Amino acid sequence: MIDRKRYLMIMVAGFLFSAGSVSQAQEESGPGHEFTATELMRFDYPWAMTFLPDGRLLVTEMGGALRLVDVERRQSQSIRNVPKVAHVSQGGLGDVVLHPDFEDNELIYISYVEADASGLDAAVARARLALDEQGGGTLEDLEVIWRQHPKMRGEGHFGYRLAFDDDGMLWISSSERQKFDPAQDVESNLGKIVRLEDDGSVPEDNPLFDRGGISAQVWSLGHRNILGLAFDDDGRLWAHEMGPKGGDELNLIEKGANYGYPIVSEGNHYDGTPIPNHDTRPEFKAPVISWTPVISPAGFIIYDGELFPEWQGSGFIGALSGKALVRIEFNGDDAREAERFDMKRRIREVEQGPDGAIWLLEDGAGAGLLKLVPPGAAN
Ligand SMILES: [Ca+2]
Ligand SMILES: [Ca+2]
Numbered sequence: 001m002i003d004r005k006r007y008l009m010i011m012v013a014g015f016l017f018s019a020g021s022v023s024q025a026q027e028e029s030g031p032g033h034e035f036t037a038t039e040l041m042r043f044d045y046p047w048a049m050t051f052l053p054d055g056r057l058l059v060t061e062m063g064g065a066l067r068l069v070d071v072e073r074r075q076s077q078s079i080r081n082v083p084k085v086a087h088v089s090q091g092g093l094g095d096v097v098l099h100p101d102f103e104d105n106e107l108i109y110i111s112y113v114e115a116d117a118s119g120l121d122a123a124v125a126r127a128r129l130a131l132d133e134q135g136g137g138t139l140e141d142l143e144v145i146w147r148q149h150p151k152m153r154g155e156g157h158f159g160y161r162l163a164f165d166d167d168g169m170l171w172i173s174s175s176e177r178q179k180f181d182p183a184q185d186v187e188s189n190l191g192k193i194v195r196l197e198d199d200g201s202v203p204e205d206n207p208l209f210d211r212g213g214i215s216a217q218v219w220s221l222g223h224r225n226i227l228g229l230a231f232d233d234d235g236r237l238w239a240h241e242m243g244p245k246g247g248d249e250l251n252l253i254e255k256g257a258n259y260g261y262p263i264v265s266e267g268n269h270y271d272g273t274p275i276p277n278h279d280t281r282p283e284f285k286a287p288v289i290s291w292t293p294v295i296s297p298a299g300f301i302i303y304d305g306e307l308f309p310e311w312q313g314s315g316f317i318g319a320l321s322g323k324a325l326v327r328i329e330f331n332g333d334d335a336r337e338a339e340r341f342d343m344k345r346r347i348r349e350v351e352q353g354p355d356g357a358i359w360l361l362e363d364g365a366g367a368g369l370l371k372l373v374p375p376g377a378a379n
Contacts, residue, residue, distance in 0.1 A: 034374070034375055035308070035341075035358070035372040035373060035374060035375065036372070036373060036374075036375050036377075037343070037360075037370045037371070037372050038370065038371050038373075039368040039369065039370055040071055040074065040368075040369050040370070040371055041069065041071065041074055041076070041368075041369045042366050042367060042368055042369065043059055043061055043067065043361070043366075043367055043369065044061050044063060044365050044366065044367070045061050045062040045063060045087075045092070045363075045364060045365060045367065046059050046060065046061050046062075046348060046349065046361045046362075046363075046367050046369075047060045047061070047062050047092070047093065047094050047095070047348060047349065047361075048060045048094060048095045048096050048299075048349050048361075049096070049349055049351050049359065049361055049369075050096050050097055050098060050351065051351065051353060051354055052098070052102075053102065053103055055354055056068060056069060056070055056071075057069040057071060057359075057369075058079075058096050058108070059076070059361070059369070060093045060094060060095070060096050060110070061092075061093060062085075062087050062091070062092030062093055062094075063085075063087045063092055063093070064082060064084070064085040064087060064092060064093050064112075065078045065082070065093070066078065066079040066082045066093065066096065066110065066139075067079070068131075068135070068136060068137055069369075070135060071369075071371075075135065077134075077135055077136040077137075078136075079129070079136070079137050079138060079139060080136070080137070080138040080139070081127075081138050081139040081140070081142065082110070082139060083112065083125060083142060085112040085113055085114070086113045086114060086115035086120060087113070088113060088115075088120065088155035089155040089156065090155055090156045090157065090158060091112075091113035091120070091122065091155065091156075091158040091160070092112065092113055093110065093112045094110070094111040094112055094113070094122070094158065094160040094161075095109075095110065095111045095160055095161050095162045096108060096109070096110050096162075097109050097162045097163065097164065099126070099164070099198060100164050100168050100198075101168075105128070106128045106129050106130065107126050107127070107128055107129075107198075108126065108127060108128075108129045108139075109124060109125070109126045109162050109170065110124070110125055110126075110127070111123065111124045111125075111158075111160035111161075111162055111172070112125070112160075113158060114147070116151070118151050119150075119151035119152050119153050120151060120152060120153070120154070120155065120158075120177075121147050121148040121149070121150075121151045121152070122147070122148045122158040122159065122160040122174065123144050123146065123147045123148075124144070124145055124146040124147075124160070124162065124170075124172060124200075125142050125143060125144045125145065126142070126143055126145055126198075126199075126200075127139035127140060127141060127142035127143070128140045128141050145196070145199060145200025146172060146194070146196060146200050146217075148174055148177070148189060148190060149188060149189055149190075149214055150188060150190075152177040152179055152190070154177055154178055154179070156177065156178040156225075157175035157176055157177050157178045157224070157225040158174075158175055158177070159172075159173040159174050159175030159223075159225060159226045159227065160172065160173065160174070160175075161173040161226060161227055161228060161229050161300075162229075163229040163230065163231065163237075164198075165231055165235065165237070166231070166235060168197075168198055169195055169196065169197065169198075169203065170195070170196045170197070170198055170200075171193060171194070171195055171196075171219070171229055171237065172193070172194040172195075172196065173193055173194075173223070173226035173227070173228075173229055173239060174189050174190055174191070174192050174193070174194055175190070175191065175223065175224065175225040175226055176190045176191030176223065176224055176225070176261070176262075177190050180261075180262040181262065183221060183222050183223055183224065183261050183262060184221065184222060184258075184261075184262075184263065186208060186211070186214075186215045186218055186221060187213070187214055187215060188214060189214050189217050189218065191221060191222065191223045191224065191261065192217070192218045192219070192220065192221050192223060193218075193219045193220045193221075193223060193226065193229075193237075193239060193253055194217045194218060194219060195217070195219040196217060202216040202217055206218065206219060207219065207255050207256035208256070219253070219255060219256070220253050220254065220255070220256065220257050220258070220259065221257075221258050221259070222258040222259040222260045222261050222263070222284060222285075223239075223241055223259055223261060224241055224242060224243065224244070224261045224262070224265075225241060225242040226239050226240065226241045226242075227240070227242065227297060227298040227299065227300075228240045228297055228298065228299055228300025228317060228318075229300065230300045230301055230302045230315060231302065232302050232313070232330060233302075233304070233313065236252060236253075236333070237252075237253040238250060238251070238252060238253065238300070238302070238315065238330075238335070239251050239253050239300075240297035240300055240317055241259075241261075241287075241297070242294070242296055242297065243265055243266060243267035243290070243291075243292075243294060244265060244267045244268060244269055244270060244275065245267050245268050245269065245270050245272075245294075246265075246266060246267030246268060246292035246293070246294060247265045247266035247267025247268075247275075247287075247290055247291075247292055247294070248267075248290065248291040248292075248294040248295055248296065248297055249266070249287035249289065249290050249291075250287055250288050250289040250290075250297075250317075250328065250335055251285070251287050251288060252288050252333055252335075254285065257285045258283070258284050258285065259284060259285050259287075260278060260281060260284030260285070260286075262275065263275075263276070263281060263284065264276050264277060264278045264280065264281045264284050265277070265278075266278060266287065266290040266292060267292060267294070288333070288334060288335045289328070289335055289336065289337060291337075294321060294322075295317075295319035295320075295321065295322030295324065295326060296319055296320035296321035296322060296346075297317045297318065297319060297320075297326070298317075298318045298319070298320050298347065298348050298349065298363070299317065299318035299347065299348060299349040299350035299351075299360075299361070300315065300316070300317050300318075300350060301315070301316050301350050301351060301352050301358075302314070302315045302316075302330075303315070303316060303352055303358070304352070305352050305353075305355070305356025305357070305358075306355070306356040307355060307356030307357055307373060307374060307377065308356065308358070308374060311327070313329075313330060314327050314328060314329055314330075314338065315327070315328035315329075315330065315335070316328070316350050316358060317350065318347030318348060318349060318350045318360060319340075319346075319347055320346045320347065320348065320363055321346070322340070323342065323343055323344055323345055323346055323347070324340050324341055324342055324343055324347065325340075325341040325343055325347055325350070325358075325360065325372075326339075326340050326341075327339040327340070327341070343360070343370075345362045345363075345367075345368065346362060346363035346364060347360050347361070347362065347363070348361045348362060348363035348367065349361035353371070357371050357372060357373050358371075358372040359371055359372070360372065
């Protein structure tokens with residue numbers, strides 16, 4: 001019996017810097033669940049990426065650069081008029097997504113850290129991306145449509161992952177800033193998943209709409225640090241969440257549900273203080289998957305491309321401390337880890353390309369942009 005996972009690990013390692021070469025492992029692995037990974041470019045502390053309809057990439061770097069990347073030419077230019085960001089230990093310039101009607105309205109959304117004398121918050125802005133003939137572009141009519149509240153000292157757990165659903169609603173993960181209790185306080189939007197109209201206004205069918213104020217933004221609460229949101233084909237929202245010491249989670253997000261942090265967690269506090277597990281408090285929604293030891297999940301897609309037909313409907317999660325790409329298989333409201341590919345790098349972001357290739361951004365300085373295709377496919 002061939003140990004497929006072992007072959008995959010060997011193959012991935014062998015192909016990371018050797019696109020186009022032929023390896024023994026590739027020949028022996030046969031068709032199916034494998035890929036070659038090629039590093040195409042490098043970025044400094046990249047955080048997120050998204051594809052434009054013309055095939056170019058937008059890549060954010062935490063230091064504040066929003067790069068417009070022509071991968072074919074291995075060139076990138078900085079988009080002008082990006083707001084000033086505070087680059088701190090776990091934040092800076094964060095996510096970038098396109099409005100669902102981008103081809104008509106040219107609107108993009110970015111998330112980033114702001115700082116003033118009272119502390120730090122994550123903000124979300126939308127702007128028109130005006131592309132020019134020289135391969136660059138500028139942000140016009142930028143408008144901040146959402147902010148974390150209240151501002152906090154400390155440089156961790158911003159979250160600020162953005163996603164649009166099929167109804168055109170904007171979803172924001174707003175992490176708890178390493179302050180624990182705000183995750184249970186509905187007068188704060190920290191430790192929450194927030195649901196907004198595309199202009200930042202609050203939809204009337206949000207679960208706490210009648211309370212008004214900050215509470216009206218809240219869709220779900222009791223979250224810690226969420227760096228990945230993805231919708232499946234049936235419209236379910238899945239979010240992964242970094243646990244404390246132990247207890248990383250994959251959650252199925254439901255309207256008004258409380259996921260229990262910091263009252264319950266499969267992990268415990270870093271100082272050794274136990275946190276009761278979910279089974280002690282059934283009123284809080286338990287994760288569908290929990291990971292101990294942790295993987296530190298970052299980036300998330302649910303794949304629907306053509307290049308890897310066996311993987312249609314699978315989730316792909318980047319792992320920072322796990323240095324891996326984790327494949328998730330879903331079955332309705334259930335999910336399980338199906339495979340884990342050892343990438344030997346901290347994986348910060350996962351994206352699906354227009355042709356169905358899977359793209360990864362490594363974490364840190366001089367971090368690689370990797371393109372994953374089936375063995376033998378053109379890069
Ligand atoms: Ca992305
Ligand atoms: Ca626990």
